[in-house]
Amino acid sequence: MPRPGFVLDVDRSTPPTLFWHGDGFRLERLPAGRTRVIYPPEPLPAITDVDARIRNALEHPIDSDPLSALLFPGMKLTIAFDDVSLPLPKMRRPDLRQRIIEAVLDSAADAGVDDVALIAALALHRRMTEDELRHAVGDRVYDAFAPRGLLTQHDAEDPENLAYLGTTPHGEEIEINKRAAESDLLVYVNINLVAMDGGWKSTATGLASYRSLRHHHNPATMQASHSFMDQHRSELHKSNWRMGKVLRDAGVKIFQIETTLNNDTFPSPFEFLGKREWEWSARDRGLYVAASKSLAKVPTRTARKIFQSIEAPHQMTSIQCGEVEAVHKVTTENVYRQQLVEVQGQTDILTMGIPYICPYNVHSVMNPILVMCTGLGYFFNLYRGKPLVREGGVVIMTHPTPWEFNPVHHPSYIDFFEECLADTTDPHVLSQKYEERYANDEWYRHLYRTGYAYHGVHPFYMWYWGSHGMQHCGKVIVVGGEPRSVRRLGFTPASSMDDALEIASDAVGRDATITHFHTPPVMMADVR
Amino acid sequence: MRALRFDRKPLRYAAAFVAGSLSPGKGAAVGPLALVDDDPPALPSPDWVTIRPRLAGICGSDLSTVDGTSSRYFEPIVSFPFVPGHEVVADAPDGARVVVEPVLGCVTRAINPPCPACARGDLGNCERLAYGVLEPGLQTGFCCDTGGGWSTAMVAHPSQLHRVPDAMSDEAAVMVEPTACAVHAALAAGVHEGDTVVVLGSGTLGLLTIAALRHFTPAGAIIAAARYPEQKRWARTFGATTVCDPPELARTVRRATGSLAYREQLTGGADAVVDCVGSEGSITESLAIVKPRGQITLVGMPAGVKLNLTTLWHRETRLVGAYAYGTETLASGERRRTFELAFELVAAAGLERLVSATYPLRDYKAALEHAATAGRRGAVKVCFDLRSEKGR
Numbered sequence: 001m002p003r004p005g006f007v008l009d010v011d012r013s014t015p016p017t018l019f020w021h022g023d024g025f026r027l028e029r030l031p032a033g034r035t036r037v038i039y040p041p042e043p044l045p046a047i048t049d050v051d052a053r054i055r056n057a058l059e060h061p062i063d064s065d066p067l068s069a070l071l072f073p074g075m076k077l078t079i080a081f082d083d084v085s086l087p088l089p090k091m092r093r094p095d096l097r098q099r100i101i102e103a104v105l106d107s108a109a110d111a112g113v114d115d116v117a118l119i120a121a122l123a124l125h126r127r128m129t130e131d132e133l134r135h136a137v138g139d140r141v142y143d144a145f146a147p148r149g150l151l152t153q154h155d156a157e158d159p160e161n162l163a164y165l166g167t168t169p170h171g172e173e174i175e176i177n178k179r180a181a182e183s184d185l186l187v188y189v190n191i192n193l194v195a196m197d198g199g200w201k202s203t204a205t206g207l208a209s210y211r212s213l214r215h216h217h218n219p220a221t222m223q224a225s226h227s228f229m230d231q232h233r234s235e236l237h238k239s240n241w242r243m244g245k246v247l248r249d250a251g252v253k254i255f256q257i258e259t260t261l262n263n264d265t266f267p268s269p270f271e272f273l274g275k276r277e278w279e280w281s282a283r284d285r286g287l288y289v290a291a292s293k294s295l296a297k298v299p300t301r302t303a304r305k306i307f308q309s310i311e312a313p314h315q316m317t318s319i320q321c322g323e324v325e326a327v328h329k330v331t332t333e334n335v336y337r338q339q340l341v342e343v344q345g346q347t348d349i350l351t352m353g354i355p356y357i358c359p360y361n362v363h364s365v366m367n368p369i370l371v372m373c374t375g376l377g378y379f380f381n382l383y384r385g386k387p388l389v390r391e392g393g394v395v396i397m398t399h400p401t402p403w404e405f406n407p408v409h410h411p412s413y414i415d416f417f418e419e420c421l422a423d424t425t426d427p428h429v430l431s432q433k434y435e436e437r438y439a440n441d442e443w444y445r446h447l448y449r450t451g452y453a454y455h456g457v458h459p460f461y462m463w464y465w466g467s468h469g470m471q472h473c474g475k476v477i478v479v480g481g482e483p484r485s486v487r488r489l490g491f492t493p494a495s496s497m498d499d500a501l502e503i504a505s506d507a508v509g510r511d512a513t514i515t516h517f518h519t520p521p522v523m524m525a526d527v528r
Numbered sequence: 529m530r531a532l533r534f535d536r537k538p539l540r541y542a543a544a545f546v547a548g549s550l551s552p553g554k555g556a557a558v559g560p561l562a563l564v565d566d567d568p569p570a571l572p573s574p575d576w577v578t579i580r581p582r583l584a585g586i587c588g589s590d591l592s593t594v595d596g597t598s599s600r601y602f603e604p605i606v607s608f609p610f611v612p613g614h615e616v617v618a619d620a621p622d623g624a625r626v627v628v629e630p631v632l633g634c635v636t637r638a639i640n641p642p643c644p645a646c647a648r649g650d651l652g653n654c655e656r657l658a659y660g661v662l663e664p665g666l667q668t669g670f671c672c673d674t675g676g677g678w679s680t681a682m683v684a685h686p687s688q689l690h691r692v693p694d695a696m697s698d699e700a701a702v703m704v705e706p707t708a709c710a711v712h713a714a715l716a717a718g719v720h721e722g723d724t725v726v727v728l729g730s731g732t733l734g735l736l737t738i739a740a741l742r743h744f745t746p747a748g749a750i751i752a753a754a755r756y757p758e759q760k761r762w763a764r765t766f767g768a769t770t771v772c773d774p775p776e777l778a779r780t781v782r783r784a785t786g787s788l789a790y791r792e793q794l795t796g797g798a799d800a801v802v803d804c805v806g807s808e809g810s811i812t813e814s815l816a817i818v819k820p821r822g823q824i825t826l827v828g829m830p831a832g833v834k835l836n837l838t839t840l841w842h843r844e845t846r847l848v849g850a851y852a853y854g855t856e857t858l859a860s861g862e863r864r865r866t867f868e869l870a871f872e873l874v875a876a877a878g879l880e881r882l883v884s885a886t887y888p889l890r891d892y893k894a895a896l897e898h899a900a901t902a903g904r905r906g907a908v909k910v911c912f913d914l915r916s917e918k919g920r
Contacts (some may be wrong), residue, residue: 415783418776443788 002042005341005523006276010035015277017516018288019398019497020353021480022366023303024295025273025288026398028497030351035514038388039276040523043262044338046315050096053319054103057257061322062330067104067255070185071111078183079104080121080154080207084132085359086191087261088520089312096259096316098138100189104257105141117179118145120153121188121206124213124448124455125360126409127153132363152179156209156455157445164211165250168242172215174250177207181252190258194382194522195229195335196237198258199328200244210439210457215239219427222464223471227381229524231332244324256324258331261314262338263521270310274521300402307356308363339524343388346527348512349504350389351497352379354399355520360454360462365406368485369413369421371399373462376469376476379517385527388515392474394504396497401481401489408452412444416459417488425490427467435460474507529568530919531679532892532912534593535560536608541596548595553900555595556893561612563889565919568681572661572673573638576683577621579628581914583702583886584677585615586899588733589829590669594896599831606670607663613677613912614669617692617701618684625692627704628677628684629867630668631852636685637662645854649865652712652852667852678889678912680920690867693875700880702911703736707879708870710736713827713850714744715858717800722748724785726777726817727768729804730754731902732882732909733827735762737802739877742767744869746859749784751798753777758906766877781817792816793839800825802850808833811847815839825850886913 008014016027017037030037047053058067071077081097084090101118108116118137120128133151134142145151154177155161163181165174180186180203188206192198205213215221216239224235231237247254266273269291272284280288295303318334320327356366358374366374375397380387389395405414420434435457438444444456470476476491477500486493494500505512517525537560544559555561568578590612592598614630633651634642637660645653658664665671668684675682692701714737719725725747727738734752741747752768753776754760760771772780782789787796797819803810806828812835814824820843827850840847853866873879884907887895892912899910914920 415779418772418779419783437783441783442786443782446788 002044005041006039007341007343008037008039008276010037017518018273018277018353019351020355020520021398022354022400023300023307023356025292025353026480030497030514030516031501034511035516036347037516037518038341038343038523038525039518040263040521041338041341043264043314044317046262046317050316051099051103053316054100057319057321058103058107061255062320063326064255064322067107067187067321068111070255071108071113073112073114075113075184076115076182077108077113077185077187078117078119078180079187079189080119080180080203081136081189082191082206083120083122083125084128084136084362085125086197087193087312087314088357088359088362089265089310090135090362091261091314092311093135094138095136096191097136097189098141100257100259101137101141104187104189116150118151119177119180119207121202122154122156123206123208124156124210124458124461126448126452126454129452154207155449157449162209165252166246168246170239170242172239172243173211174204174243174246175209175212176203176247180207181250185253185255187255187257190256192258192260192331192335194339195231195332195524196234198256198331199231199237199240200247200324201237201240202256203247203252203254204240204243210455212243214439217461217464219431219464219467222427222467225381225468227383227387227468229381230384241325254324255321256327257319257321258327259316260318260331260334260338262317263523264314265312265521267310267313304356304365336524339522340384340526341523343525343527346386346390347388347393347515348390348508349394349396349501349514350380351396351514351516352519354397360458361406361409364409365404366399367405367410367413367417368401368403368489369417369459369462371397371401371478371481372489372491373465375466376473377462377465379519380466380469382517382519382523383525383527387472388517388525388527389473391472392507394475394477394507394512395469395473396477396479396500396504398479398497399481401478401485403482403485409454410459411447411453412438412441412456413454413459416463421488421490425470427464427470430460430463475504477503529566529679529681530889530917531564531566531611531675532561532889533564533566533609533611535562544594545596548597552595553591553897556896559594559596561594561892563892569673569675569683571683576685578681579618579620579626579684579689580681580920581613581616581618581677581679582625583617583698583911583913583915584613585702585706585909585911586896587615587706588731591896591900592829595900597831602666602670605657605664605666607665607672610665610670610672611676611679611682612669613679614667615702615705616668616677616682617698617704618677618682620689625698625701626689627692627701627867628668629688629690629708629853630705632657632662632665632667632671632674634660635687649855649863651854653854678892680914680917690871693871696875697880698915699883700874703874703879703882703909704867704870706732706909707736707740707874708853708866709733709827710740711744711869711873712853712856712866713737713802713825714740715856716848716850717741717745717802717825718823718846719745719747719800721746723799724749724751726751726753726781726798726801727804728753728777728801728810728814729828730759730763731804734804735759735766735882735908736879737804737827738763738768739766739879740873741802743873743876744858751777751780751784756903756906758908759903762882762908777813778817785819796820797822802827804828806830808835811835815845818845820844822846823848882908883911884908886911888913889917
């Protein structure tokens with residue numbers, strides 16, 4: 001029986017705490033008597049016969065006819081699936097998407113469906129490489145569909161292949177992939193890593209255009225989402241759900257497939273990353289030392305390559321299919337079952353180690369904007385109830401934060417960092433002053449459509465993603481970060497954790513309470 | 529008189545090259561430049577006069593000379609020994625303050641009739657710089673017959689002298705000569721209404737060029753690349769609409785012009801680029817960011833550079849030089865002396881603010897080192913102050 005999450009009160013006997021530090025780690029001894037460390041629950045047991053469970057779910061959906069009953073000869077069937085941003089790290093082959101898509105294709109073949117197309121639901125993310133697509137859907141599916149142009153990647157800038165479906169009562173326009181909108185059935189295959197993944201967000205975001213996305217990917221929506229992971233208090237969620245109603249009313253028929261994973265995140269020799277430090281064996285300690293020393297000695301590029309090659313052993317814990325909202329309700333409970341940790345009260349200082357990866361730098365560089373987004377956008381928002389840190393409190397992150405970008409994946413990020421953040425870090429001002437120009441820049445559009453670049457507006461979205469955290473916190477400190485880039489983010493650099501705590505004391509006093517959010521593996525704080 | 533004299537001493541010149549390469553401005557310590565007590569230069573002809581410098585600026589070309597890095601191209605049009613200093617405000621014999629227009633054209637050389645360029649008033653293009661009554665010398669400050677501003681006395685032809693208005697300070701007046709260079713460059717840059725203009729380099733010449741572009745041309749956006757905070761501040765003050773770090777320049781121009789790109793080369797780019805650096809890197813970058821059929825105006829003095837000119841050929845780029853001054857044709861068709869325009873701009877833009885430090889002659893090594901590292905030390909123009917020198 002896996003143990004639930006745990007909140008440790010740090011005392012003098014507590015061993016140093018592991019912090020992620022980009023492509024490396026650091027051990028920090030946190031002050032005794034006023035620090036607690038939140039550990040994620042242990043991995044839930046995996047479903048053993050995955051393929052059977054998938055087929056069973058397809059035939060026993062929630063609030064929907066079985067998939068086989070929805071398929072008929074002559075129909076137009078589209079299968080959309082989550083892109084390279086999920087899951088993190090990428091999972092070992094066979095990827096869940098492959099197993100599910102193969103099952104859906106078998107059903108389609110049985111029903112005599114000929115017109116089948118697959119679409120990677122990129123939204124404004126970069127296109128996937130052939131290797132990444134093969135990893136997600138498997139070689140058999142790739143070879144059957146890609147050469148015939150039936151495996152495509154959603155292009156949010158292709159006016160010929162977008163369909164405008166209407167507007168919500170709030171004035172939010174819905175424009176999604178035309179093939180998906182005009183199909184007799186859209187099957188959407190999700191991997192729901194966190195609670196906000198899935199639901200109407202799959203189609204209303206993953207297959208949408210900038211015209212649609214701008215209605216919820218903006219500072220006002222993000223700052224009104226407390227948090228993204230709590231659908232009852234997420235304005236982002238509400239906006240997607242309003243759009244979902246328009247989709248449904250427009251006749252878009254969706255068969256939603258959602259899956260959850262356990263948090264068995266790191267394979268050998270990195271298993272120690274998922275353990276609690278005082279339970280590290282001699283082998284774990286040896287592996288930590290060996291990993292830390294060797295990572296520190298190899299060039300950054302090599303360290304990055306080592307980490308990016310990690311394939312997580314995480315396993316499926318649930319699959320549910322059928323009507324979007326009903327499915328997502330069950331999915332959310334399954335995500336919470338794995339990730340929720342009950343935490344009593346807020347803290348003055350929240351510490352977090354920022355790892356080498358986030359949804360937007362797979363096989364790429366964790367640039368400073370993504371460091372901000374991972375800390376204040378993702379980790380800060382992994383709460384239900386109240387933020388872990390009190391209003392006006394301090395967030396301390398650890399990450400090298402180099403002034404470094406992948407020019408192929410993140411060209412507009414470079415400009416955003418050089419031009420926009422040099423001017424202001426206020427998300428509202430950024431939105432008003434710069435967003436439109438970046439969103440409509442012909443060069444970024446070209447790179448997004450034909451290369452492997454995130455859309456021109458994407459760095460803005462990353463910045464907005466952290467805007468609730470920025471608004472809530474009194475100060476953000478980055479330990480070990482390159483001072484120049486940390487300052488450009490509007491944060492304060494510190495050379496050590498002791499320095500950071502000293503700096504933080506100006507804002508929250510000398511006896512401030514400290515909470516370390518020991519993630520990844522991913523968890524979610526249920527703050528009472 | 530006291531003067532800093534530059535002799536032809538090849539070994540010392542080589543030593544200056546080594547020292548200057550290691551640390552800019554250090555060529556003064558080991559090179560052929562020396563502080564001497566000497567007789568004032570004789571008058572080359574009766575109409576010449578002796579003037580007594582008050583302030584004399586240190587220019588980039590002076591630093592190249594001191595550090596042994598200037599081009600050998602100049603050898604036939606320089607005569608040794610010479611006293612450097614061509615940015616000069618001085619006292620004339622009649623007590624008036626004057627600014628020296630240092631180009632030694634046909635009139636100063638008593639060549640009559642003058643060459644076609646001098647006849648047009650384009651002194652900077654004089655075809656007789658090594659002829660006439662003077663020894664070779666493209667300007668005062670590079671000619672053994674005239675002396676130069678880094679001294680307590682020098683000689684000048686009356687045609688070289690521009691009276692300084694009473695209301696203008698010496699600091700403002702000493703900025704007139706470099707400003708004239710910038711005005712000439714700005715007016716030669718081929719700028720049309722609303723054009724996007726890039727200025728590379730934000731040393732003295734770059735900053736003055738920004739001011740001149742804003743004052744005398746209908747430029748729209750002016751994008752400046754500046755390395756140091758003070759330079760950035762001045763660039764904005766004088767009219768740059770966007771200021772970026774040099775490594776960010778190509779991306780900044782791309783954004784501003786809505787261009788696409790082929791690797792490092794923009795497909796479009798700025799309408800005009802004014803290169804106030806003049807290095808291999810700056811010219812290469814200028815070629816990458818100027819639009820097809822755009823113009824690069826080279827204001828910074830290049831030496832030997834190695835360039836890939838395929839883009840110049842393919843995109844029909846115009847690469848033109850802008851040296852010194854003479855007579856300008858304004859948009860209205862009016863012809864005016866560049867120095868008149870420079871006086872106007874110095875007063876209008878308050879360019880005396882760019883004089884950051886002054887030194888007596890005896891501290892010339894420190895002065896030259898300061899000038900060579902001005903940017904990172906938050907300075908712009910460094911001058912010699914001769915007003916209280918002995919023997920003046």
